[in-house]
Amino acid sequence: MTYFRENIEKAVGYTPGFQPKEADVTKLNTNENPYPPSPKVLEAIKSIKPEKLRKYPDPLADEFRKAAADFLNLSPDYIMCCNGGDDLLKIALQSFCDPKRPLAYPTPTYSLYPVLAQIQSCETIEIPFDDEFNLPPKLAGTDAALTIICNPNAPTASFINPDEIASLADESNTVVLVDEAYVDFAEDNCIRLIKDFDNLIILRSMSKGYSLAGLRFGYAVAQPSLIKGLLKVKDSYNVDAVAVTAAAQALKDQKYFSQNIKKIKQQRKYLTEKLRLLNFKVPDSCANFVLAACKKQNAKQIYQKLAKQNIYVRYFDLPRLDDKLRITVGTKQQNEKLIAALNKII
DSSP: OOOSOHHHHHOOOOOOOOOOOOSSOEEOSSOOOSSOOOHHHHHHHHTOOHHHHHSOOOTTOHHHHHHHHHHHTSOGGGEEEESSHHHHHHHHHHHHOBTTBOEEEEESOOTHHHHHHHHTTOOEEEEEOOTTOOOOGGGGGOOOSEEEEESSOTTTOOOOOHHHHHHHHHHOSSEEEEEOTTGGGSSOOSGGGGGGOTTEEEEEESSSTTSOTTTOOEEEEEOHHHHHHHHHHSOTTOSOHHHHHHHHHHHHOHHHHHHHHHHHHHHHHHHHHHHHHTTEEOOOOSSSEEEEEESSSOHHHHHHHHHHTTEEOEEOOSTTTTTEEEEEOOOHHHHHHHHHHHHHHO
């Protein structure tokens, strides 16, 4: 006997990246920032008064909304705060999709999208990327209620020009959600499109560029008419008081943020060059990870051999990905340790 809805009973569920318990590991499998958050974040957390924890948090998280609005040169009513970017994805599907209103996205991409669709009992329209991971023209012609574009895309680290996304938003009778969880490591973004399109939502995360993956904080950027509707669906108090204060301080410390992004980009270049010398095929990355195709050896076996040495990367047993490894850009020391291990394996 089962007590679950039929779609939940049949669902496989999302598989997060492996989280090793050991301290002495080289963890390059879940795209975390290898550097600590801004010292101002820790100072802000230490200064929080007990009274702030006794009460419910601000439902709209106005402390962060104002910080984000100042940063993006928008008004706060363009911002909605979320318990991580995944919270916004769930809210969006609940807002726009149902059994008669499908979700569309190009593939391969973030594997949570179809999981959320199954929970919501909505159909998915999956349109494959070409070999260069260009935006599929067919996306504009679907009958989807919501189209999601991960940009930069996970797990390919490829980037779609914002002008192409503007064309998609203009041609579509759908809401277009641009998942910019990794955009801090790219050279461009879609924020400048927000005031031109009332069917566009941009997802931003504090997990990657700001080193706050453990805090769970993200936010939506959209025209106030869309934000007003999304606010109806979110949980009453979906972000906690500590997270709001910490995330606001992280966003304000752009000097520290920029220094870390610069270091990650430098190490991304190093990692890409070294992997290519080992005969991996590695396209240029616009994220804080690279996707390395194994030309001569089995990708899963390399993944397993690395794991035996407490070096963790990500392997996806999926079409178009099962010959590749997704590798987070680590510190100089972590990247050198990975390359040394791969030298011996290969």
